Amino acid sequence: MIRMSSKAFKITDHVYKVVANSNVYVLLSDPVTVIDCGDRRFHEHVREAISEIVPLSEVKRVLFTHFHYDHVGNCDLFSSAEFYVSKEEIEDFKRDPFGTVLRTQEAELFSKQRLLPVEDLKAEVLQTPGHTRGSLCYLWGGCIFTGDTKFHDTLYGRTDLPTSVPEELEDSKKKLKQYDDLILCPGHDYE
Numbered sequence: 001m002i003r004m005s006s007k008a009f010k011i012t013d014h015v016y017k018v019v020a021n022s023n024v025y026v027l028l029s030d031p032v033t034v035i036d037c038g039d040r041r042f043h044e045h046v047r048e049a050i051s052e053i054v055p056l057s058e059v060k061r062v063l064f065t066h067f068h069y070d071h072v073g074n075c076d077l078f079s080s081a082e083f084y085v086s087k088e089e090i091e092d093f094k095r096d097p098f099g100t101v102l103r104t105q106e107a108e109l110f111s112k113q114r115l116l117p118v119e120d121l122k123a124e125v126l127q128t129p130g131h132t133r134g135s136l137c138y139l140w141g142g143c144i145f146t147g148d149t150k151f152h153d154t155l156y157g158r159t160d161l162p163t164s165v166p167e168e169l170e171d172s173k174k175k176l177k178q179y180d181d182l183i184l185c186p187g188h189d190y191e
């Protein structure tokens, strides 16, 4: 993996990674897409790192793997984007904005942002419940973006959180096995 600058890593010619407690991925797709947007504490870092790759105003789509605070904290950087997440995550967020493990400031941001169910989107999306009941993985450009569902071959996300469904993780693992030949782009670089 080539480090393209002090702030962003090049995964492929069209996919870049920014480390912000969780990983933020920039897809030079049409439209330009960001997958997850990192922890709020890394707001400036994410802003600067993505700006090195593409102007923030050109990001038209933000896809969330799930709704935990460390993956959604910088959504306000993308004022030209539409935001997508699973309908289960939206339901859980509406039912209990803080129970979905968002902090107050992120929950407030979300109540103002335009959120759409990913089911409306033409993208390759896998439903992989376990870490949360609405967790998604995305496929694009030879990569699979797994959020907190899968970190590497033998490490999967925890399933003891408020909206986890541990009984469904085994099926999600099986589903992901079919994509082992793709470049794994997890939500955290855990060893």
Ligand SMILES: [Zn+2]
Binding pocket: 066, 068, 131, 148
């Ligand atoms: Zn999570």
